[in-house]
Amino acid sequence: MGKQNIKNTVTQIDKNTKEQIYEELYQQVPFNVAVIDRNFNVVDANNNFTEYFGQWENKKCYDVYKKLKKPCADCPTGEVFKNGEPVVADSVGIDQHGRKTHYVAHVFPIHNKDNDKIDYVMEMTRTITETNRWQQEYQILFDRVPCYVTVIGEDYRIVRANEAFRSNFEDALGKHCYKVYKRRNSRCPNCPAAKTFKDGKVHRSNQIGIGKGNKEIHYQVSTSALMRGSGNVAHVIEISNDITELKRLENRVIEAQRLSAVGQTVAGLAHSIKNILMGLEGGKFIVSLGLTKNNNAMINQGWEMLERNFDKTTTLVKDFLSFSKGRLPELRLISPTDLIKEIVDLYKDIAAQSNINLCFEIDSNIKQAPLDPAGIHTCLTNLVSNAIDACLMAERKGTQVVIKAYEQGDKLIFEVIDDGSGIDYELKQKIFTTFFTTKGGGGTGLGLLTTRKIVQEHGGKILVDSKEGSGARFRMEFPRKRLFSLYREREV
Amino acid sequence: MSQKKILIIDDEPDVAVYLETILSTNNYRAYASYDIKSAMEQVENIRPDLICLDIMMPQETGFSFYKRLRQKKEYDSIPVIIISGAIDNGEFEFRKYVSDESIIPPEFYLEKPVVVDDYLEKIKSLLN
CATH class of the missing domain: 3.30.565.10 (Histidine kinase-like ATPase, C-terminal domain)
Incomplete structure (x- = not known):
């Protein structure tokens, strides 16, 4: 019953109504639509086109789209007139406010009644400026972010590497991550990427790599999964912070503390040695006195002092060596x-x-x-x-x-x-x-x-x-x- | 003439025995203390004519003893020789450790290991 009604309604559309529908479609379609003749004149355009590119009457298409004085070098319109086949091309133009705009143009031939000649082409353009801008921003972010970013596949080959990585490590694309990061011929032990491939979770670790010019690079790496539809991890993104400078400064602080400790230690060591020397002098003095006085008790006392202070020297040297081992x-x-x-x-x-x-x-x-x-x-x-x-x-x-x-x-x-x-x-x-x-x-x-x-x-x-x-x-x-x-x- | 009494304060028994022996063989009466607590008791008991004092000692430093000694009127005139490994070529920055200006510095400083003649000469000069 319903189908019958619909069929009846369709057959009731007359030619005028149909033209009205096409006109409405022409105006409302979410594209900028223009009709162009063989001489590149814009002969018609819909409201979207006018709103976007501005006044077009008595103007050439290259003037309207790109504010040029002569046809574009890679003109899709000319190509359609020449080959009779539709063309899709992306291009950069200028809107009516003078702003640069990225768009994709679908250009179709419009044949004459006898279908043997192309009198016009219809050009439908869809702006992709926003998408393009995001892409560019993401690219800049990817490249300029102050850390190393690589995307690796399941075979551990690098499929993308950002600018920071490219400028600090050897050529990366298509090569195994362990080869590029560490010049290894097999996967690293405790590889955080392997863990992420396995469980899809974020893993972090501290690593030491070898950069250009055999430079040692210390980095903190974090691996995250790039999921595909099925839920399997097809790629892992590795984001690494270079902590080489931090490590260097840390070592400098440790070195400064060590030097200060060395000063204190030497002063302390000198003090201990002076006390031992005094004990040795004392032993020598008392032994000598005992010999002069023929006093065995004194000789023994002095000798014990000598022995004790020789032992102390040995202990001090051992302790000192043990302490100084860095x-x-x-x-x-x-x-x-x-x-x-x-x-x-x-x-x-x-x-x-x-x-x-x-x-x-x-x-x-x-x-x-x-x-x-x-x-x-x-x-x-x-x-x-x-x-x-x-x-x-x-x-x-x-x-x-x-x-x-x-x-x-x-x-x-x-x-x-x-x-x-x-x-x-x-x-x-x-x-x-x-x-x-x-x-x-x-x-x-x-x-x-x-x-x-x-x-x-x-x-x-x-x-x-x-x-x-x-x-x-x-x-x-x-x-x-x-x-x-x-x-x-x-x-x- | 009665023998002069000298108190030696040093935590290293061998050092104390050495200094004591030098003195006893040169007609002085020597006493030894190995920590500050017993040293203070010795001062009260024997009333020494001179004190030889070490600085770096474990429980309390020689400075702590020295300050207490100088702050007691009955003992503030006892001459003191500081004998320490911390003394470098006879020089010592006393005020770095005892900033209180009311406490006068000790009479002499001697570096360990002492030179016997120098040690005896300083003692003699202070007791005469």
Whole structure:
């Protein structure tokens, strides 16, 4: 019934109505439409065209579209007149307000009644200025953004690279990312792009690449998925911040701090050496006096002084060499439990001889951690040795040293707790300074300093909590994130 | 003539013993303290005629002792020789560490290791 009605309605349109419909279509179609003759005169145009390009009567098409005085070099209109085939072309013109405009022109031939000659062409143009502007802006953004941007395919070949990347790395397009970024012949271990291809998520990591002129480039890379319809990751975009300069400045600050520390250290070292020299002079003086007076007791006393100060020289040199080693920690995945048991084995006899109870408390859920076994061993022996000394200084019986290890949030914690003589406020300010010792001639003052240095090299920190007369607690905190980041950096 | 009493304050026992032996073989009566706390007690007990003082000591520095000594009227005239490894060629910036102008600087500074004759000469000049 409905179809019948529609059919009836269509057949009822007369010629005039049809012309009206075409006229309406001609005017309302969302294109700028113009009719052009063989002499490039614009002979008709719709309202959109007039609104966009302005007055066209008695004007040539090249004047209206491009404000030119002669036909365009690559004129699509002329081509349609010549070949009789429709043409689609993109072009740049000038609108009636003098603004540059990008448009796509569809040009069709209009044949005469006998269909043997083309009298006119119809040119329908659609402006793409806005789209083009966005494209250009995105291109500029892509190229000029102050970081390296590359798009890589599933085969790890670079399909796009921005200007910053192109100017700092070797030719990239079509080559494997690992070859271009790092001059490798196979994929990098812990490749963040591989992870993104696998799970579609954003991954970040710190990397070191090789740029033009074999320049080392440090960068922080973030990989994101470029999804296609099916949901599979077809491409990954890698955005990297160049942190080479930051690393350089960081190293300069470290170097300045190191030089300042060297000054302090040399002054402290000179002080320690002078004290040892004085002890040696003293030993020599007393031995000599004993020989003159034929006094064996004096000779022995002087000789012991000499021996003690020679030993101190050896200890000082060893401690100093250990402190001065500017090495990076040799991180390995180790068990904190095993390490603590080693220390307890090492000190249990010494502690027992002094009636000190040395024990440990280790959390049952403690996990392996990337640590420098030798470094942490040094830290723990320094702290345990200090704790035993503090217990001896307390001059009480039944003192105790406890070594603890446990997890606290993201941190791995080691603690050495004693109930010995404790440390007062003034002392706490000084214990981590160069060559500070409370042990008189018995210490070089480098133990805690070395401990702090090793802890800091692991990205951790050392804290002390104590009151004079009520023991001390030394706490080493190692953020696991930092440990694993150092571990990965070392692997790279 | 009674022997002059000299108190040696140094946390390094070997240094203290050395300085003590030099003095005792030169007819002085020497005493030693290895920390500031016992040194103050010694000052009260023996009333020394002269004090040889080290600076860099663990619990309290020599300056802390020196300030306390000079602030007590009964002890402010005891001559003091500072004997330290921190002294460079006999020079020492005392005011860098003790800015209080009311506290007068010590009589002499001696660099470790001391030269025995120099040490004895300074002591003699202060006690005469």
